[in-house]
Amino acid sequence: MVNIDGTRLLADLHELRSYGASGGGVVRPSYSEQDMAARAWLTSRMAEAGLDSFVDDVGNAVGVSPNTGPTLLVGSHSDTQPTGGWLDGALGVIYGLEVARALLEDQHTRHLSVDAVAWIDEESTYASCVGSKQFCGVLEARDLASRNRAGEQLADAIARNDLGFNRPYKLDSSRHVGYLEAHIEQGPRLEEVGYLIGAVTSIVGIRAVKVTFSGQQNHAGTTPMHLRADAGVALFDYAARLRERFSAVATGSTVWTFGNAVLEPGAESIVPGQAHLTAQFRDPDDELLTAMQNEMEALAREMSAEGPVGVSVIADRDGIKPTMMSPALIDHVAQAAELHAPGKWMQMPSAAGHDPMVISHHLPCGMLFIPSINGISHDFSEDSLEDDIIRGCQVLADAVVAALGSAPG
């Protein structure tokens, strides 16, 4: 047990919010002036907490514990979406700082080793999860060549900020035993049932599939209904039939979305000759995703055989695989949640992506969620209750203490 300082936690969150503040939200994309200023401030707060702090060679703000022994890395990312909320990423970053700080202040825990981190460019301003990739040694040339919307390459953003010869921060398997990240849920599941903590079990996998319908473009007046091969009608039919099939295989964690549909040529007086449907689906179970993709392909074959419109599927066969959290870390989060929110927490997958998608391939990961008001995120109106913010940090601190207490010495 260790007690975090809720007042200090909220003060630091609001201080971080001031970097790039815009309306109720924050505009602090990675490698911007605001982002780099925030990282300088973060390292100063880490240093005040007794951590060996620096901005590393790719821009991560890092506070290394002065202690030896098994080390937990705790944090999140401090960059934001182009028009982001004040808690996405920032919450987990200040939690990392507060947990490391509170542990060092308490005589019962000051021997425990926690590194605090603020990853850079999780939000894909240039590439995705740039900071955690560099930490894991998997940042590739194609990432460095990726550009932001203004056309600047990641490599140039790093050079512009004079980061290249900074001290590196790398995964040290003789030292690091796990990574813990707290985050706002970014969805409405906790709020809907009145729960206060989510013990994240996985990050869902994602498949994206494009379906093309090939009919015969024709005059909307002179072509009788029974002689039409209407690609648009086939698309509507496919979507309706697929919803039934998806519903039959889905679990409560499954989501699917028809994000776009295009009819060609898209004119009032022309029977569409071509149509295109975009489907995306997410679930923690990769086999279920494969089953859903198989349903899409089977339905395309059936409708092509029925005619008159041909249906073909271009599948993102590999997609993004689900990311599994460490069972031990899930359990530590769950036990701490039961202590501070008895009966009001649940295990749940994350439906959004996070740095553990990279890190979990190299180090056991755990995550916890606190409720998002109205489930809103990636928006200026993103917010969470102060009591929920403080409770989440206390749960994380206790999970860290338990994890390090049970870690091999």
Added chain:
Amino acid sequence: MVNIDGTRLLADLHELRSYGASGGGVVRPSYSEQDMAARAWLTSRMAEAGLDSFVDDVGNAVGVSPNTGPTLLVGSHSDTQPTGGWLDGALGVIYGLEVARALLEDQHTRHLSVDAVAWIDEESTYASCVGSKQFCGVLEARDLASRNRAGEQLADAIARNDLGFNRPYKLDSSRHVGYLEAHIEQGPRLEEVGYLIGAVTSIVGIRAVKVTFSGQQNHAGTTPMHLRADAGVALFDYAARLRERFSAVATGSTVWTFGNAVLEPGAESIVPGQAHLTAQFRDPDDELLTAMQNEMEALAREMSAEGPVGVSVIADRDGIKPTMMSPALIDHVAQAAELHAPGKWMQMPSAAGHDPMVISHHLPCGMLFIPSINGISHDFSEDSLEDDIIRGCQVLADAVVAALGSAPG
């Protein structure tokens, strides 16, 4: 009875085709150099046939009969779509020339009065049905201000061709008793049943309705299925349910088309918050069109009440009203069809628009169709069989003789 000259008819059709010939098709938009050259040639052929021919003050090529007494006007338009076929319009224009010519050549019919006409800009290069509107005295200032794709106003196209002070050709109710137009069907109905002539009963009315679906834009990962208000899914559902309702009220002449559908913002990872569907439907019966529109509005109300997505309809309440052909002229066409294609003709509506949409408000109209190969029109591959072309003209000639024989003297 009068005998048309099939060889001469085909020769004139191919001569007209040479003005603007492109591949197998024709590019002869109204007021173009090719169009005006074709009109000069047409008036020369009309003059050779013994007609008093001229290009009128709006560009119509006209051949006025030398006879007195009740006069039938026979023809079509000689302008084409931007990339048109060789028969659309041209067929009916050369039919008018050939019928007037054949009648004047035959001692039994040379007293009958037929004016031949080639209307200008039926195809809406600038406005629609410009020539027939001028004939009927209903060409409006807004038509003259209409522009082609290059931005030229109709009034300027008329001035550029020095037409303004040409001799006018106006409906004369003391002389004109009706208008007859032959046309390719532009659809597959005749070909499908192996029929050779269509006696056109009406030109279908058209309604266009836009439907807007208002849901809640959301994250495609973090928003559980049961909390979504997906505007795209509502659109697919609406289209599927509307098809059932339309099928229940439609006749064999009814067509409906969902020409366009747009999901907003149209991104793979975003639940669509807004969606828009374009519906157009056509039928000879205006009450049936109203019934279909009522179905659309009723379904929108029902789905809005069911929620969670609001559905609203913006209706083109008046649309284009159906145009009815003269029962007497339908009958003359039908009797001539039965003579030359016994058992192989039918009464049918026109699903495409024609100059009688304007003229029928001022003068009784009749139309006949010949089959289109594969139902194709407004395309370079548009074609009809030579036997069908010749037979159609003979049917038209006999219908003209019968109509003038029964006309009040």
